[in-house]
């Protein structure tokens with residue numbers, strides 16, 4: 001069987017790349033929290049076009065009824081429903097197989113992702129409390145920044161409710177893989193649909209570590225090229241924030257990346273074999289940190305296996321060693337937010 005890996009930016013229609021088994025119609029409810037936002041709206045459109053979802057429940061604190069009315073006119077079979085405000089959140093989540101969370105504030109120029117912590121930590125905690133109550137069996141995908149901290153917040157929140165399943169909690173880092181695949185295929189003249197660059201670590205600054213030495217198809221970089229390409233991938237989010245000049249961060253490319261991640265997750269839930277993506281999950285692949293992004297195998301219960309890192313070259317080994325203190329501190333900040341509230 002062929003491996004489908006790392007963000008799969010293939011332009012080929014998905015139905016040509018999966019076995020007939022996945023085309024069986026399983027009822028799959030996807031809940032999208034923060035659905036009226038910059039990411040939420042295009043992501044809702046892509047999920048409405050998804051062949052493996054049957055119901056799309058849109059939730060936001062405002063403006064979501066119009067988004068759902070608009071979307072419901074697209075002639076695809078996915079049923080769209082809208083829920084506004086905390087009193088409707090339970091109904092949105094009930095029976096969900098997959099919950100995708102882009103709710104929260106984005107960066108403005110000059111901010112780090114960690115600067116969003118004070119606002120977004122509480123938003124994610126409250127939404128996860130509702131998930132733990134209404135659909136504890138669902139796979140949860142967190143887009144809200146800072147991902148390095150919001151995923152640990154979610155884990156600790158679910159733990160405190162006695163419903164934490166590490167296989168079902170995923171921090172979405174697929175935009176880093178999408179970017180790495182795009183930039184590397186362009187620079188090296190590779191076919192975009194065949195290019196795969198794993199990205200490990202976390203989702204902020206130096207914690208974003210592309211493994212250029214593991215690029216598929218194999219390609220080589222000089223030391224200078226490797227450094228420049230790594231920094232370009234790490235800095236790509238900030239480039240978008242600056243280009244949008246105060247009007248938010250990446251939304252369209254993020255929606256694209258999250259839609260691919262959701263599609264892979266649904267394929268895994270349907271029992272499709274060999275579905276691999278890079279994602280930030282509970283992990284013991286690097287002893288110093290309890291959460292880490294690496295390639296994972298997706299299966300019928302969420303993350304079926306966290307894969308090892310493979311061989312890192314000297315540049316990647318040094319970059320990994322030097323980013324671990326930042327990643328560790330950002331994870332700890334999330335854990336502390338729940339365990340020892342400020």
Ligand code: NAD
Nearest residue numbers: 034036037038039061102103104105106143144145175254
């Ligand atoms: P946005 O401001 O356009 O949209 C956010 C939406 O969340 C809004 O509709 C808002 O009403 C809603 N919201 C706020 N509080 C809520 C709550 N308590 N419950 C439900 N909904 C709530 O922002 P955006 O551009 O869509 O970005 C959303 C988040 O995604 C930000 O934190 C951003 O940093 C992050 N992000 C992550 C990645 C990644 O790679 N993981 C990429 C891009 C953006």
Ligand code: LMR
Nearest residue numbers: 107113145237238249250
């Ligand atoms: C990104 O990588 O584009 C997101 O994390 C948004 C941001 O703040 O850069």
